[in-house]
Amino acid sequence: MTFLFWLISRLPLRVLHAIGGALGLLVARLPGRYGRRLTENFRLAYPDATDDMLAEAARSTGRLIMEMPYFWSRKSLDVPLERFDDYLWPYLNEIRPNGKGVIILTPHLGCFEVLPQSHAQHHPVTCLFKPPHQPWLRDFVERMRARHNISMAPANPRGVRMLVKALKRGQAVGILPDQVPSAGEGTWAPFFGKPAYSMTLVHRLQQLTQSPVVMVFAERLPRGAGYRGHLRVLCDGGMLPEDPSAGAAVINRTIEELIAINPTQYLWGYNRYKHPAGAGLPPDTAGTAPAASNDTIQ
Structure with missing residues (x-):
């Protein structure tokens, strides 16, 4: 698989986007749950x-899938990036308090693989990543x-401890931030009007x-021309609401704002x-949102 990824990564980004676009459209039009869910959502x-x-x-x-081998297998980041080095990262340095870290949220929008490398x-x-079940x-x-x-x-708990230490x-x-958590690790919050x-x-x-919380989005430019960076600072760099459900609602609203920039890239x-x-019923069924997890992080 490593060799296959390396081989794919040798192709120009515009070619991979063309191939990925064709494959993505084909898969969505095949009978099955995926195409229906895409349309419904x-x-x-x-x-x-x-x-x-x-x-x-x-x-x-499809383009997102083809970007994975491209960015995973290349040793250097050699794609055009607009508003990254002259806006995104300098702005983060300005808002982070002295000696504190920053929590960067990257939703399933645009190309999130290019952001950590940049x-x-x-x-x-x-x-943080959700590890596959197969060890290999x-x-x-x-x-x-x-x-x-x-x-x-x-x-998992080890990974969360790594985040805290960092x-x-x-x-x-x-x-x-829009990864669905396991029961007991989340709360119900509206996303485009639905819990x-x-x-x-x-x-x-x-x-x-x-730590301040920000959200970033690497918008995919046409024909492999690179990526344009977008940023939102949550709560003006201050604290999220005390209530976890209200905090999750703020995060979901910010995701909606970024999606509105280019809805087809979500x-x-x-x-x-x-x-x-085990997550309990959503508020439109139960009447009230279930309590968020009280688990502590050590």
């Missing part, structure tokens, strides 16, 4: 979405994504470290409205 958020927008969303997912050219970053695949993913100034933290060292951590089980980890990390086929076993 997109039209829930944007009822006026056209067929052309749905097709472009499917192409974007940040690592300036400062270390520890990225887990080792492969961690090995391919880790590099100088990038540490990979698995989504923040207390004054470093950055990267988290996918979505959302992580409370970001809230707990900030409570422990007082991963609409992801099962964002999954109901984890």
Whole structure:
């Protein structure tokens, strides 16, 4: 697999985007749950979405898949990046308190693989990832994504401790905020008007470290022309609301704001409205949101 990824990564980015776009559209049009979910989620958020927008969303997912071997296998970051070194990362340095780290949220939007590599050219970053169940695949993913100034933290207690230690060292951590957590590790919060089980980890990390929370998005430019950076600072660099559910709602609203920049680049086929076993009923069914987890991080 390493050789296959290396071979794919030799192709120009514009070629990989063309191939990925065609494959993504093909898969979305095949009979099955994925294409239906993509359409349902997109039209829930944007009822006026056209067929052309749905097709472009499917192409974007294919491009995202083809970007993985490209960025995982190349030793250097040699793609055009707009507003990264002259805006994103300098701005983060300005808002982070002295001696404190920063929590960087990167939703399933655009190309999130390019963000940690770009940040690592300036400062270390520890990225949370959900490890595959197969040990060989887990080792492969961690090995391919880790590099100088990038540490990979698995989504388990050991990985959470890695995030806390990195923040207390004054470093950055990267988290996918719209990943559906396991039961007991999240709370119900609206996402485009529908309850979505959302992580409370970001809230707990900030409570422990007082680190500011920001959200970034690498918008994919046409025909492999590179990426444009976008940034939102949550709560003006201060603390999220005390209530974890309210904090999750702030995060979800910020994701919605970034999606509005280019709605076709969100991963609409992801099962964002999954109901984890044991998570309790969402508020539109139960009447009130279930309590967030009270687990502490050590």
